Amino acid sequence: MSTLSETYRDHPPIHHHHIVPLDFDSLGSIPDSHDWPPSSHDSPSRGGHHINENASIPLIDLNDPNAITLIGNACETWGVFQLINHEVPMGVIERAEGETRRLFDLPMTRKLKTLRAPGEVSGYGLPRITPFFSKHMWHEGFTIMGSSAHHASQLWPSNHQPFCDVMEEYQRKMKSLAEQITHLIFNFLKISDGAEITNWLHTAGAAACSSALQLNCYPRCPDPTRVTGLAPHTDTFLLTILHQSRTCGLQIFRDGSGWVPVAPVAGALVLNVGDLFHILSNGRFPNVLHRVVVDPTRRRLSMAYFYGPPPDFCVSPLNDPSESPRYRPVVVKDYVRLKAKNLENALSMIRL
Numbered sequence: 001m002s003t004l005s006e007t008y009r010d011h012p013p014i015h016h017h018h019i020v021p022l023d024f025d026s027l028g029s030i031p032d033s034h035d036w037p038p039s040s041h042d043s044p045s046r047g048g049h050h051i052n053e054n055a056s057i058p059l060i061d062l063n064d065p066n067a068i069t070l071i072g073n074a075c076e077t078w079g080v081f082q083l084i085n086h087e088v089p090m091g092v093i094e095r096a097e098g099e100t101r102r103l104f105d106l107p108m109t110r111k112l113k114t115l116r117a118p119g120e121v122s123g124y125g126l127p128r129i130t131p132f133f134s135k136h137m138w139h140e141g142f143t144i145m146g147s148s149a150h151h152a153s154q155l156w157p158s159n160h161q162p163f164c165d166v167m168e169e170y171q172r173k174m175k176s177l178a179e180q181i182t183h184l185i186f187n188f189l190k191i192s193d194g195a196e197i198t199n200w201l202h203t204a205g206a207a208a209c210s211s212a213l214q215l216n217c218y219p220r221c222p223d224p225t226r227v228t229g230l231a232p233h234t235d236t237f238l239l240t241i242l243h244q245s246r247t248c249g250l251q252i253f254r255d256g257s258g259w260v261p262v263a264p265v266a267g268a269l270v271l272n273v274g275d276l277f278h279i280l281s282n283g284r285f286p287n288v289l290h291r292v293v294v295d296p297t298r299r300r301l302s303m304a305y306f307y308g309p310p311p312d313f314c315v316s317p318l319n320d321p322s323e324s325p326r327y328r329p330v331v332v333k334d335y336v337r338l339k340a341k342n343l344e345n346a347l348s349m350i351r352l
């Protein structure tokens, strides 16, 4: 069984700007480009393919008087939890999911008008981690960073405003929830409000944080064991807030438990620790490895909001006199580049 690092060595990044998502609706069978050899979906270096249906990730009520401790403990033990009573109105989430569905329902010719150009982050295309794998994922995505108006007007020349309005509102709600949770976690870590690391929190303006909204669509596949929705990866920033439609598919990897499905809970958002919180917490919080498997009968949609400090902010491990730092300080944008080039090896490159 090969390891992920061997996969990188054997399959150096391809230039994926020529490769576009499949028109899944028109397929009669699984093309070789998307047919994964058995158990290559897993990250063998991190635990094989055991799926643990008995374990479940913490479900936390934000109104619980102990929310800080519950969230902090979940970050330490799992690196992921589901959150209810988060005050993001269900109406906003449902409208955003509705617009996401409207987008992926468009004919391929129209979606391709917004195909991500080389070096661009926004628009329609394959998962960003595609170049690191020899097979393609059963997935189409649309990334929003900044205004979506230009792309939306190409998707819907005469009716793009509803999409833009909903996505803007959704991102505003996500940003304030991300700030609130980051603040709670800082309290848990005993980082005081005036500390330098908190400087950027609650700052107004577009440059105040790094954020992106990733809309994901996993078409149904009659033979899901042969395909991969999204290959195992960790998220780059501090926190990810994910809404998933009612179809199962997300799984997280936990040492000792194996792959644990994250069952959709009505009204709950999934929050997970990314690489930057792992670094900031000096390794105390695991940057949870996760993947998506495909459903045989139902298409799955998700919306992932990635949140971190502004690009020029330097993230360093917490200063705890009782333990030495495990990572060297890294500027957010430098880490993003390191990750884009090295994927799962990026962290080890800044390890002390």
Ligand SMILES: O=C(O)CCC(=O)C(=O)O
Pocket (backbone or CB within 6 Å): 214, 216, 230, 235, 242, 244, 249, 250, 290, 292, 301, 302, 303, 304
């Ligand atoms: O679709 C999901 O549940 C997960 C998406 C994800 O991991 C990502 O976009 O980074």
Ligand SMILES: [Fe+2]
Pocket (backbone or CB within 6 Å): 233, 234, 235, 290, 304
């Ligand atoms: Fe992810």
